[in-house]
C-alpha cells in the first residue's frame with residue numbers, strides 16, 4: 488500500500504485557504520507520482536465557513552448593505568475541484584508535538600483525532616476582542632449570532648461607543664454614522680440631524696497608526712461629517728453590561744459613558760494556544776524565519792503564514808506575498824525529501840520581502856475614504872472605488888476567493 492504523506496494546514500481563512508489553493512494548483516502537480524508515496528492536503532478549521540472579516544464593519548451595520556451570505560464562504564465548496572488530493576477536517580488543533588510530528592485535533596463532543604504530518608503549515612491567525620470582527624477559533628455560527636444581535640442593537644441605539652482608532656474602529660464608526668445619521672451637506676462639517684450619538688475613542692493622539700498624521704486627520708473630518716465624534720488620548724478602563732440594554736463604559740479619568748451599544752475594536756490575540764510555548768514570541772505569535780517563513784525551531788517542513796507568524800504585520804498583503812514563499816520552499820523541501828525523508832534541498836530558498844509601509848485603504852462610510860498605497864496618498868474616490876464601494880465583496884470577487892482564482896497564476900521567482 489502507498490504511504491500517504493499529509494500536508495496539514497491549520498486554519499482555513501485568508502492564509503490557510505490561500506496556502507492550500509496555491510499548493511494544489513502549483514506544487515501538488517509537480518510532486519513525483521509513484522505507487523509507493525502519495526501526498527494529500529488536510530485543511531483543518533473549527534469553522535466550516537471562512538469569514539471575510541475585512542468586510543465586517545459594513546456587516547455589523549446592516550444585513551441589507553452586506554448580506555451574511557456574501558461574507559461567509561463555504562470552505563469545502565472551493566476545494567471540490569481537487570478531488571482526493573484534498574480533505575477538510577472541521578476541528579480545532581488543541582495540541583501539537585513537534586517531536587512526534589502529530590497534531591491533536593478536537594472535532595467536538597469530546598472527540599479527538601491524532602493527525603500525523605509530513606509537512607505542517609500554521610495559519611491560525613488572530614482573534615479580536617469582539618466576536619464581530621473575526622472568527623474566534625469556534626464555528627462560524629457564533630459570529631453569525633453575534634452579528635444578528637448587534638444589528639438589532641444598532642437599529643434601536645441612541646448612543647454608541649466604539650473603542651479603537653485603528654481601521655476596524657474607524658470603518659465601523661463610519662459605516663454606522665452614515666447609515667444612522669446620513670452625511671453633512673456641501674458647506675457643513677456635521678449632519679443636520681443626529682439620530683444616534685456615536686463616539687469613537689482612541690488612547691492615541693491620532694487615528695490610523697499605519698497612516699501619516701494628515702491622512703488620519705482627514706479620516707476624522709469624514710467621521711465628523713457622518714456624526715461621529717472622536718476622542719483622543721482616552722483609554723477605556725472597563726465596560727460593564729449590557730444590563731437593561733445599557734453598557735457602562737468607564738474611562739481612565741473616571742468618566743462614565745452610558746451606551747446602548749459598546750463595540751470594542753481594539754486588540755488582536757494570536758490563536759496559538761496549541762503551539763508549544765518555546766516556539767512563541769512574548770506576544771504569543773509563532774516565531775518564523777522572516778525570510779523563508781519556516782518555523783526553524785519546530786523541525787523540518789514546518790511553516791507559518793498570515794497573522795500567526797512573527798513575519799506578518801497583520802494584513803492581507805503579507806499573506807499575498809507570504810503564500811508563494813511558503814509554497815516555493817515547501818515544494819523544494821518535499822522534492823528533496825521524496826526518496827530520503829532526511830534529505831534537504833540544495834540551492835537558495837525563496838525569501839519573503841516586506842512591501843513598502845504605508846499601504847492601507849480605509850473607507851469612512853459608503854462614499855468616502857482615506858489611504859495610501861506604497862507611500863503615496865490616494866484620493867477618497869480611489870478608496871471608494873477599490874474598497875468602500877463593495878468592500879471587495881462583489882458576487883464575482885467572492886466566487887474568485889472561494890475557488891482560489893486569486894492564486895491561479897504562480898508567482899514567479901528567481902530560483903524556480
Ligand SMILES: Cc1cc2nc3c(=O)[nH]c(=O)nc-3n(C[C@H](O)[C@H](O)[C@H](O)COP(=O)(O)OP(=O)(O)OC[C@H]3O[C@@H](n4cnc5c(N)ncnc54)[C@H](O)[C@@H]3O)c2cc1C
Nearest residue numbers: 498500501502541580611612613624655793794801802803
Ligand atoms: C475589521 C477588520 C478589517 C480588516 N481589513 C483589512 C484590509 O482591508 N486589508 C488588510 O490587508 N487587512 C485587513 N484586516 C486584517 C486581515 O483581516 C487579517 O490580516 C487576516 O484576516 C489574517 O488572515 P489569517 O488567515 O492569517 O488569519 P484569520 O483570518 O485570523 O483566520 C484564522 C483561521 O484559523 C482558524 N483557527 C483558529 N484557531 C485554530 C485552531 N486551533 N485549529 C485550527 N484552526 C484554527 C480560525 O477559525 C480562522 O479560520 C482587517 C482586520 C479586521 C479585524
